[in-house]
Amino acid sequence: MARTLTKKKRPTRVTQRKSAAKRVYLDYAAATPMRKEALAALVAYEKKHPENPSSIHRGGVFARRAIEEARQVFAEGLSAHADEIIFTSNATEANMTALTSAVEGFRAAFPGKTPEILISSIEHASVHEGALALVHAGKAIVREIPGDEYGTVSLKALRELITPNTAIVSVMYANNEFGTIEPVKDIVKVAVRARKENQLRYPLVHTDACQAAQFLDIASSRLNIDFLTISGAKFYGPKGVGVLYVRRGGSVTPVIPGEQEQGRRGGTEWGAGIVAAATAFALARDASEKEEKRLRKLSGALTADLMRRVPGVIINGHPTDRVPHIVNFSVPGMAHDYLALALDAEGFAVSTGSACTGTLGADSRVILALKKQGVHGGIRVSLGSDTTAQSLKEFVSALGRILARMEPYADVSDI
Incomplete structure (x- = not known):
């Protein structure tokens, strides 16, 4: 039987919201700035x-x-x-x-x-x-x-x-x-x-x-x-x-x-x-012990904020046995690569997984291994030396605005 596919709709344009000076780097797991x-x-x-x-x-x-x-x-x-x-x-x-x-x-x-x-x-x-x-x-x-x-x-x-x-x-x-x-x-x-x-x-x-x-x-x-x-x-x-x-x-x-x-x-x-x-x-x-405690507190607050403010969000990875600087979440039905690009336009640098793998639009091999129904990818937010509680609050607010805009662009190809 032939499979009918519904074409993904993508945002055709995003507007750069933040200047380079105000951008927030949240991709420390990919690379850290040299101290x-x-x-x-x-x-x-x-x-x-x-x-x-x-x-x-x-x-x-x-x-x-x-x-x-x-x-x-x-x-x-x-x-x-x-x-x-x-x-x-x-x-x-x-x-x-x-x-x-x-x-x-x-x-x-x-x-x-x-x-x-x-x-x-x-x-x-x-x-x-x-x-x-x-x-x-x-x-x-x-x-x-x-x-x-x-x-x-x-x-x-x-x-x-x-x-x-x-x-x-x-x-x-x-x-x-x-x-x-x-x-x-x-x-x-x-x-x-x-x-x-x-x-x-x-x-x-x-x-x-x-x-x-x-x-x-x-x-x-x-x-x-x-x-x-x-x-x-x-x-x-x-x-x-x-x-x-x-x-x-x-x-x-x-x-x-x-x-x-x-x-x-x-x-x-x-x-x-x-x-x-x-x-x-x-x-x-x-500085390991001090920084671990600081980032653990920040990542915990970010996780709680995501779960409170983003309907249906799924937090990937172990809830406790995890490093303090990585939070990965999925929003079922959303195209995570374009969500990452929209966040970039808002001034937040995040990733959809390892910087060493994948192409735009590809499912994450690692996320797929978790075998969560309806989850094909995620957004990785990784924290570091310049991350603050305020910047993470702004991130979640920006995410909420984007999700509201992107609702018509939900990933509906896998039907």
């Missing part, structure tokens, strides 16, 4: 160290020393050894390095066997697409671990999915779209038990901790993790710096071959960015 101390550290390094940090002359040695001091900052923050820290160009590269290392290590140890990758159904695009790339290369099989309506992975399902061929389990620490905190310590315990039962060193465990780095316990010793990823762009450092923790003794297969980073990541390190990221990381961790 002044980090920017100062970046500029200072560039002025002081024009040399290549791999050079053997005096200037190169001092440039290298600054990078190694930054490495130590990350090592201390992650309760790790300095030689367990690898600098990359971003979190995507760090995540891919972890997946590739586990898969290639397994293939070397067990020739003829196809390694399996287990990822959550709500995983970040860099892990999801990275795992699929290894599948398409004929190097691995990928399976998804289902979760509940909040996005929390099922430990029971994980136990059932692990086999002697499982090379790595990769589950993000905190979801980047709706903020649910995953039980990483329990996931590691399941993996460790499987290792003992199968008398293997696999499966290894990786977590993308980019959204957790500011607020949660990321000590590698307490998590007992094999790989952990963080990004300078998520804690007020520069974009272009990823940090990968690799447990001592673990093999690394570089995504970019070369002699830098002890042969584990090729290419000249961006010393200025690394030093700036370390500066931002230390300051973010020092």
Whole structure:
């Protein structure tokens, strides 16, 4: 039977309501502005160290020393050894390095066997697409671990999915779209038990901790993790710096071959960015408890305001086990991409999900995994250093005005 589709109507024009000076940034989960101390550290390094940090002359040695001091900052923050820290160009590269290392290590140890990758159904695009790339290369099989309506992975399902061929389990620490905190310590315990039962060193465990780095316990010793990823762009450092923790003794297969980073990541390190990221990381961790309380209060008030003032609103993610800076909501029947654009025209920068995925009009793979009837996407509001209670009240007021205007443009295509 032919399917009859009702064409979506879209607003043909929006009017810019706020000047650039009055715009409100609510997309901190995508990228944080660089704090002044980090920017100062970046500029200072560039002025002081024009040399290549791999050079053997005096200037190169001092440039290298600054990078190694930054490495130590990350090592201390992650309760790790300095030689367990690898600098990359971003979190995507760090995540891919972890997946590739586990898969290639397994293939070397067990020739003829196809390694399996287990990822959550709500995983970040860099892990999801990275795992699929290894599948398409004929190097691995990928399976998804289902979760509940909040996005929390099922430990029971994980136990059932692990086999002697499982090379790595990769589950993000905190979801980047709706903020649910995953039980990483329990996931590691399941993996460790499987290792003992199968008398293997696999499966290894990786977590993308980019959204957790500011607020949660990321000590590698307490998590007992094999790989952990963080990004300078998520804690007020520069974009272009990823940090990968690799447990001592673990093999690394570089995504970019070369002699830098002890042969584990090729290419000249961006010393200025690394030093700036370390500066931002230390300051973010020092202020973690205070900022967590402030943002928790703001996000709680925002959630309550949305539920009170927006009829039918659905809050996505876990109600309590969530990071403090992310609120994701859906308005059933509304086209969320155009709702985000209308909010932008009102002066509020939000997103419809990860900045690393999707195109205009596409459903959110992550939101769909929550299996909520009638919900195909959402609006992510992510808070940060400049967010105030007043700006969030203004946001909800603007949202109300937009929804009143957009009622004729409700998404009615899925009938």
